[in-house]
Amino acid sequence: MWMITYSEAIREAISLEMQRNEDVFLIGEDIGVYGGGFGVTEGLLAEFGADRVRDTPISESAIMGAAVGSALTGMRPILELQFSDFITIAMDQLVNQAAKLRYMHGGEGRVPLVLRAASGSGTGAAAQHSQSLEAWVAHIPGLKVVQPSTAFDAKGLLKAAIDDDNPVIFYEHKLLYKTEGEVPKEQYSIPLGKADIKREGTDITIVATSVMVQRALIAAAKLEREAINVEVLDPRTLVPLDEEAIIASVKKTGHLLVVHEAVKRGGFGGEIASIVAESRAFHSLRAPIKRLGGEAVPIPFSPELEKAAVPQVEDIVQSVQKMLGVKMTCI
């Protein structure tokens, strides 16, 4: 074990896998000398050479398509398109091709690729560089969707994503890149579809994703001072989703708050809330389910506005207090 950042954990997973498997290679924009838009692939060009760390033109559709074609013929590409927002320019290749080829061809062919995507707000990058569009891809049968919230999860989930024989979208939150955590030095795999209880509790379940896991944990620590015992559950992957873990947790606590950064309207939180409402956990609910998500606005530039556009720690604290009927205090 050693303390490394989320970003370093991702790089380690890639590097170890590329050492082990000749078929794994990187393809994307400015991933070579520059080291990727967020420095994640820094050093990999020197380690593996330009044949396996392939800088591309700014051609998202061609990058995505080349990844699909190479995956279909025996390679295991890892792609980077700088910001996750730019997936929108590669949508045909992702949604109409990668996701459906195997099904359309009656089970012939596999598309083992990982699309690494830096997502989320909080960096002042404004509306075209700050989105959280994971619900879009989670909606597409044939794709898998991963959202690690810690360095440990990032490394293990990325290994599993690379090993997976399907197209996986691996959402990395920009605000998490510099967060540190204990990470084993060797390669390890965290199975896709297995949630993690980041904090055990008995009064309320908060299902949070990506950076919201960290905010939920801070909120939980604050609420503890009011003797509110919060359970924080991180699904880690939206597709496949560990429905059982969520249902079991809600059965135990009787309360569910879902928190994500993506716009609440049409967001994945609605899916989680519905799964619980349709499950045996419904009868355990002692208050209506609540969702916290981004406001239905493009992400604005000004720091005050940007902060107001997505859930913050205080929003989580207040929502929990309200749901539990606790008198609101400033904590």
Next chain:
Amino acid sequence: MEILPNLTNPELLHLYKKMWLIRHFDEKIDEFFRKGIMHGTTHLSIGQEATAVGACAVLTDEDKITSTHRGHGHAIAKGARVDKMMAEMFGKSTGYSKGKGGSMHFSDLEKGNLGSNGIVGGGIPIAVGAALTAKMKKQKDVTISFFGDGATNEGSFHEAVNLASIWKLPVIFFCENNQYGMSSPIDEMINIEHIAERAASYGIPGVIVDGNNLVEVMNATYEAAEHVRMGKGPILIEAKTYRWRGHSKSDKRKYRSREEERFWQTRDPIKQYEGYLINKGILTRETAKKIKLEVRQIMEAAVEFAKRSPKPSIEELYTDVYA
């Protein structure tokens, strides 16, 4: 005209047979749609047989193709079985996609067909990816990406050709210019005379061939394959041809004249190749007749096989979503 690739007479006759297989397959499909016994939609490549067969004639099973929505011909040319194709057209479990793909989604990885595609231009970047695999794994195979004139106005075309050109990938971009993107005449949709001219902007060769002349198509593809296999980078071939039927099953063809259609029918690619083979003493009228009869029998058997085959079970709905 001399034939460049080293093909035996039986192989040349086999190409002739493949052209008839394509023609008959699509004529059968047309008939079934007209009778209302086939479901969905389809795009026929009657009149374009020389491009598919000519280009694929120089490929081995290790070489790859990507195809288009008008892809029955490419699949047959690349070695697909017509009985499994017909079964797919009838949505049967014995079809290439177990009845889940239909007319626009044939693939046959064993034969190197990475799939036809319902999205215009969708297969072009995928072909570049297949060529990238060949380069990275140091394999000798080439990939041909078939697409129509309309696809050359897609961003995916430009992005993919550019990427392949900078990496010198072994891919042949094969444009079947059949003059119309659905109803839109290509000369109204581009501001240049030939699509092949676009090659210049990627620094790669652009070649124009008579797409109704199988020998010309085959020779150009042969030379292109040699070029790309040597690591010199991709080539763009523009084959001028014509689809005799409408864009899809419901097209009334109001955007073009019957006179124009008749003109192109006088340039029938099968008749032209037949004349060539007869002139060269490779084919006799009797053998031609025999081959046509054989093709008709193959097609009847394919239709029988398709009709007899079981429908997919409902459980099949849920398989193959993930590997």
